[in-house]
Every structure is written in structure tokens, then in C-alpha cells.
Amino acid sequence: MKRIRSNxxxxxxxxxxxxxxxxxxxxxxxxxxxxxxFSSSMNSALVx
Amino acid sequence: xxxxxxxxKMMPLLIAEVAFYCCAFLMLLARTGNLQCLLLAVVVPAAxxxxxxxxxxxxxxxxxxxxxxxxxxxxxxxxLYRIDPELGMQQTLHYAAxxxxxxxxxxxxxxxxxxxxxxxxxxxxxxxxxxxxxxFGREINGAKAxxxxxxxSFQPSExxxxxxLLCVSYxxxxxxxxxAIAYAGVCLGLLMLQKDLGTALLYYFTVLIMLYSxxxxxxxxxxxxxxxxxxAYLGYSMFAHVKMxxxxxxxxxxxxxxxxxxxxxxxxxxxxxxxxxxxxxxxNALRIPEARNDYIFAVIxxxxxxxxxxxxxxxxxxxxxxxxxxARRSTSLMYSLLAVGCIGLLAMQTFVIxxxxxxxxxxxxxxxxxxxxxxxxMAASMGIAGLLQGVDARNRDVLYEDEHIAESGVGx
Numbered sequence: 368m369k370r371i372r373s374n375x376x377x378x379x380x381x382x383x384x385x386x387x388x389x390x391x392x393x394x395x396x397x398x399x400x401x402x403x404x405f406s407s408s409m410n411s412a413l414v415x
Numbered sequence: 416x417x418x419x420x421x422x423x424k425m426m427p428l429l430i431a432e433v434a435f436y437c438c439a440f441l442m443l444l445a446r447t448g449n450l451q452c453l454l455l456a457v458v459v460p461a462a463x464x465x466x467x468x469x470x471x472x473x474x475x476x477x478x479x480x481x482x483x484x485x486x487x488x489x490x491x492x493x494x495l496y497r498i499d500p501e502l503g504m505q506q507t508l509h510y511a512a513x514x515x516x517x518x519x520x521x522x523x524x525x526x527x528x529x530x531x532x533x534x535x536x537x538x539x540x541x542x543x544x545x546x547x548x549x550x551f552g553r554e555i556n557g558a559k560a561x562x563x564x565x566x567x568s569f570q571p572s573e574x575x576x577x578x579x580l581l582c583v584s585y586x587x588x589x590x591x592x593x594x595a596i597a598y599a600g601v602c603l604g605l606l607m608l609q610k611d612l613g614t615a616l617l618y619y620f621t622v623l624i625m626l627y628s629x630x631x632x633x634x635x636x637x638x639x640x641x642x643x644x645x646x647a648y649l650g651y652s653m654f655a656h657v658k659m660x661x662x663x664x665x666x667x668x669x670x671x672x673x674x675x676x677x678x679x680x681x682x683x684x685x686x687x688x689x690x691x692x693x694x695x696x697x698x699n700a701l702r703i704p705e706a707r708n709d710y711i712f713a714v715i716x717x718x719x720x721x722x723x724x725x726x727x728x729x730x731x732x733x734x735x736x737x738x739x740x741x742a743r744r745s746t747s748l749m750y751s752l753l754a755v756g757c758i759g760l761l762a763m764q765t766f767v768i769x770x771x772x773x774x775x776x777x778x779x780x781x782x783x784x785x786x787x788x789x790x791x792x793m794a795a796s797m798g799i800a801g802l803l804q805g806v807d808a809r810n811r812d813v814l815y816e817d818e819h820i821a822e823s824g825v826g827x
Contacts, residue, residue: 368751372743374631375755378624379739382762386732389766390725393773397685397721 425478429467432482433460436489439695443497446696451500458507459489466514474521475808480737483730484800487785488513488793490727494714495788497696498707502788509790513797520577520798524753524805525812534585538598541578544571545605552609558656558780560611572606572614573795580756580802583622587629588749595622603646612650612657613779617763619643624759625752628742664777677703681710681772684717692720707788709780712772731765731784734758734800741807750806757803761796 440456443449463485471478488510496503527533548571552559560570579602586595599622606615623639651657659674667675667682684700687693700717703710716724738758745751764784771778782792784799 368746368748370631371628371748371751374628375739375742375751378628378755378759379736382735382758383732385762385766386728386735389728389769389773389775392775393724393769394721396773396775397682397716 425467425482428479428482429464432463432486432489436460436463436493439493440496442695443493449500451504452496455492455496455503455507459492462507462510463489470514470518470521474518474804475525475811476517476521476804477737477741477807480734480800480804480807483734483737484517484785484797487727487730488797490715491711491786491788491793493695494711494718494786495707497718498701498714502707506788506793509788509793512790513793516794517797517801517804520801521805521808524750524802525808530585530749534582537578538582541575541582542601542605544575545602545609547571548611549605549608554610558609558611558613560609560614570789570791572609572611573791574798575602576618576760576795577798577802579618579621580753580760580799583625584749584752584756587625587752588747592626592629596626607646607650610654610656611780612654613767613781615646616767616779617760617781619646620763621756621760624763625756628755629748629752660777660779664771664774667774677705677710678774678778680704681713682774684713685721685773688717688720690721692716692718692723694718708782709768709778709787710772711787712769712783715786728765728769731762735762738803741803741810744810745806746813747809750809754803754806757799757806761799 436459437456440452440459444452444456463482466485467478467481470476471481492503492506492510495506547562548560551562553561553563553568555561560572561568562571579599582598583595586592586598599618602618603615606612606618619639623636623643626639627636651661663670663675663678667678669675671679680700680703684698684703687699693699695718698714698718700706700710700714703713706714712724712727715727735758738754738761742751742754742758745754761784764781767776767779768781768783770776782789782796784796785793
């Protein structure tokens with residue numbers, strides 16, 4: 368059981384990293400794609 | 416700490432939850448003038464309090480886990496009501512049914528002792544269930560994953576998630592790894608035949624996580640990942656809708672009015688939300704075609720902003736960490752693996768859908784656990800939370816028995 372407990376801990380670390388990736392990439396993606404959205408022709412068409 | 420002490424410690428969290436939803440529904444009332452909001456401003460917080468008290472008091476559920484799950488379910492009701500009031504009312508019923516499923520799963524795990532015959536029966540029934548959509552399923556968004564029986568339609572792969580967790584954890588705990596892998600392989604094959612690659616991905620990662628927790632073998636995981644890569648390539652080359660989703664993921668702006676419409680609208684909604692959001696009921700995310708299902712996270716981000724979206728992700732992470740504690744506390748291999756499977760499935764489902772929405776990975780049609788609309792999805796998510804709670808209840812029973820034995824030993 369001791370070995371299984373340490374395996375579970377490793378799994379939980381990987382899952383935490385995945386969640387951190389979601390937050391980090393989410394902020395990056397929304398800003399990057401946001402810039403693309405604000406400079407896209409779709410947006411200018413809507414503004415007009 | 417005594418039960419009363421624990422209850423008092425959780426009280427501020429429960430009050431915060433109740434105040435949040437009361438204010439949110441009153442805000443919707445002010446915006447829409449719909450009197451149903453007033454009813455929900457009373458019913459939803461009351462349901463949160465009642466379920467937290469009743470389920471934890473009478474079915475020995477973990478209060479923190481219950482409160483976190485309840486928060487997400489109520490968020491689903493709020494957002495769906497905002498999208499379409501009828502959907503919100505339906506989701507309230509799904510939540511009530513989900514609570515019953517959760518209680519049933521707690522009692523099942525806590526009191527079930529005769530596993531071998533039951534596991535065999537469940538394995539057979541689950542394979543029949545998964546084969547049903549292949550024979551007479553209905554195709555929605557490229558996947559033939561739905562079965563329609565008269566007025567009722569459901570997705571068999573959702574209840575089978577619970578069976579998969581129970582069967583694989585039982586087989587692994589009895590050192591029958593080949594049976595566990597073969598059963599999971601047949602399930603994956605049936606899901607591939609349904610073209611439901613999103614759910615297949617979840618099953619695959621869940622089994623891989625359980626296998627790693629049991630064996631700790633990196634070689635096995637590398638082999639599993641290699642097999643998964645081959646299956647993903649086959650899926651890509653065989654199914655047109657998968658090819659299209661990958662192309663749209665690479666550059667949704669290329670065809671923003673047609674195939675890339677959903678991803679682009681989701682990104683626009685999230686950008687418009689910014690850090691603080693546009694305000695409940697004041698957002699513009701309703702142009703997203705699947706706002707009620709896959710894309711509900713984009714609606715949350717649009718109206719509540721990035722800060723609140725991070726809080727929602729943190730709540731999922733807290734559920735996972737609570738599950739890790741439960742898995743590590745268990746003294747039985749089967750229940751420990753069952754708990755790991757539950758958190759693995761919930762975590763991967765959250766990662767796959769939010770990752771798809773923010774364009775980290777190609778979008779696959781899975782729901783956001785506890786939040787997205789749908790009865791089968793809600794029942795499955797609540798069932799998984801119930802299995803986790805059941806393992807916790809068993810842990811407490813074992814602890815109580817040990818303490819009892821120790822006390823009688825000291826007395827003697």
C-alpha cells in the first residue's frame with residue numbers, strides 16, 4: 368500500500384500540472400487570440 | 416476534531432455559497448424581470464443547505480467535497496437558466512436526480528461485499544449498453560453515441576463510466592491485469608465504433624492512471640501511450656470529423672464563419688469577458704452554438720471573467736486533491752484504485768473540455784462535469800462523486816473499527 372500511495376502522489380502532481388497548464392495557457396491564449404480578434408476583419412465589420 | 420467542530424468550520428463556506436447564489440438569482444431577476452428567478456433565489460440555496468446537511472449527516476459524506484460539488488451544480492443551474500430559463504429548470508431536476516444517484520453510489524460502495532458475481536454482471540451489462548448505440552444509435556455532431564427509447568434519450572457511455580471504474584479497480588486489486596486491460600480495450604473499441612472519440616479518450620486516460628497507480632511501471636505507461644498514439648492516428652485517418660476538428664484547432668480563423676465558427680465565437684466571448692467579466696445576464700456569449708453543453712465554460716468566462724474562471728478551475732483542483740487524500744487514506748487496494756480512477760476521470764474530463772475551449776488541444780465533445788446541461792452527464796458526474804464519497808465512508812468505518820479495537824485492547 369505504501370508504494371501505491373506514492374504512485375497516487377505522483378499522479379496527483381501530474382494532474383496539478385495539467386490544471387496549471389490550463390490556467391497559464393488560458394491567459395496566454397485569450398490575450399493572443401484576443402489581439403487577433405480585435406485586429407481581425409470580423410471585428411472591424413461589426414464596428415462599422 | 417469532533418463532528419460539531421468540523422460542521423462549524425465548514426459553515427462560512429456554506430454561507431458564502433448560499434449568499435452567492437441568492438444574490439446571483441436576484442441579479443437575474445433585476446435584469447430579466449422573470450419571477451421564476453425569485454423562486455430559484457430561494458430554492459437553489461435551500462437545496463444546497465439541505466443536501467449538504469442531509470447527505471453528510473445521514474450518509475456519512477465528506478462535507479467539503481459535497482459543498483464543492485454542490486457549488487458547481489448550482490453554477491450549472493444558474494448559467495443554464497441565464498441561457499434559457501427552461502433549461503435551467505430542467506437542470507434543477509437533473510441535479511435532484513443526481514443527488515439520488517450520489518446517495519445510491521455512497522450506499523453501494525459502503526455496504527457492498529459480494530463483488531465477484533456483481534462485477535461479472537456489470538461487465539456484461541456495460542458491454543451490451545455500449546453496443547446499443549452502434550446498432551441503433553442516433554448520430555449527433557459526428558458521433559453515434561445516443562440511444563432514443565420513446566420520449567427518453569440517453570448516452571450509454573455515461574453510466575458505463577461508473578462500471579468501468581468499479582470493474583477495473585476490482586480486477587487490478589485481484590491481480591487480474593490482463594482482464595482489466597482486455598475489458599477496457601473492448602469498451603474503447605465499442606466507443607471507436609460509435610465515433611465517440613472524446614469519451615474514448617477519457618476512458619483511455621482513466622485506465623492508464625489506474626494502471627500506473629497500481630503498478631508504478633513507467634514502461635507500461637509508455638506502451639499504453641504508444642498504443643494510444645496509434646489509435647489516435649487511426650481515428651484521425653478514418654474519421655472525417657476528427658480531421659476537420661484538428662484543422663479547425665490549428666487555425667479556426669481560416670474558416671471563422673463555418674467550421675471554425677464555434678471556436679472563434681468562444682474565443683471572442685472569453686476575450687470580451689476580460690478579467691472581471693461583462694456581468695451576469697449582460698454577456699454576449701449566446702451566439703456560441705453549443706453554449707449549453709461543451710461551451711458553457713466560455714459563457715462563464717464571458718459573464719464572470721477570467722478571475723472567476725480561475726476560481727472554477729481551482730474548485731475542480733480542490734475536488735481532485737480531496738480525492739487524492741481519500742485514495743491515500745484507504746487501506747484497501749480496490750477502494751484506493753477506485754478513488755484514483757474517480758479523480759483521474761473527473762480531472763481528465765475537465766482538462767479535455769476546458770483545454771478544447773481555450774484552444775490548447777483539439778475540441779472533443781465531452782461535457783464539463785457537474786455544470787453542463789444533460790441528465791446522463793449529471794448522473795454520471797454525481798455517481799463518480801458518490802463512489803468517491805463511498806470510499807471515504809468506508810475509510811471512516813475502518814478507522815472507527817481500529818479505534819474501537821484499540822480501546823477494547825487498552826480496557827482489557
